[in-house]
Amino acid sequence: MRITEQLLRQRSEHNDGILSELEEVALHQFEIEKIENVDKLCKHLKILLLQNNIIEKIENVQRLKELEYLNLALNNITKIENLGGCESLKKLDLTVNFIDVTDLEESVLNLKDNEKLEDLYLMGNPCTEWDGWRLFVVASLPQLRQLDGKLITPSERIEAARRLSSLKSQLKEKIKEKQAKPQSETSSTAYTTENRKKMYLEMARVSLTPASGRGYVLTSNGDHVHRRRNCRVEMKYMTIV
Incomplete structure (x- = not known):
């Protein structure tokens, strides 16, 4: 938008x-x-x-x-x-x-x-x-x-x-x-700008607001430490905004 x-x-x-x-x-x-x-x-x-x-x-x-x-x-x-x-x-x-x-x-x-x-x-x-x-x-x-x-x-x-x-x-x-650090070390499920945007828009397409679902961060399969940590921070933040 x-x-x-x-x-x-x-x-x-x-x-x-x-x-x-x-x-x-x-x-x-x-x-x-x-x-x-x-x-x-x-x-x-x-x-x-x-x-x-x-x-x-x-x-x-x-x-x-x-x-x-x-x-x-x-x-x-x-x-x-x-x-x-x-x-x-x-x-x-x-x-x-x-x-x-x-x-x-x-x-x-x-x-x-x-x-x-x-x-x-x-x-x-x-x-x-x-x-x-x-x-x-x-x-x-x-x-x-x-x-x-x-x-x-x-x-x-x-x-x-x-x-x-x-x-x-x-x-x-x-x-x-x-x-x-070799570019190949960045996982396809890493918490990156590209992956976050993709998840965000996917959730929008199924008519869920990012906050109500807190869901777009839950699609992680948990195989990347950096992403897991940021997902937790993101979910925690969304409960107070």
């Missing part, structure tokens, strides 16, 4: 369909593949809920100067980007996406201009398999107050700053390991 003017008007009935004054819009579980039109039609948005779709890229939100909360959990995003213009952004939820160590540093750097960002969620992303990911993010984004719902303490900030140089070296090694 596309984000059209008609869809936005339907989702803004509480605001009499006046898009130019809309401050919040919920578009979760709509089979949306691309973010579009919200920055042109809803310039005063403060809350944009896009969780549980199949969005692959963060785009077309740069002009949302008043946006405070962006929820993109349960999507197919591989990199954090194009948020520099969201100068009011306070909370960003990217729970259970596909941000890996290969794009972690660039993703973090792309948030440096978001000076008001206090609350960031990255749990369930492949990058969190690296033990040093949290300290790396804490050291790189001093404006954060919470990461994955856990308060960042002064002692954690000090440790993160002290270890930043070694963490960068570790990250480079992790990236080398990742890039050296």
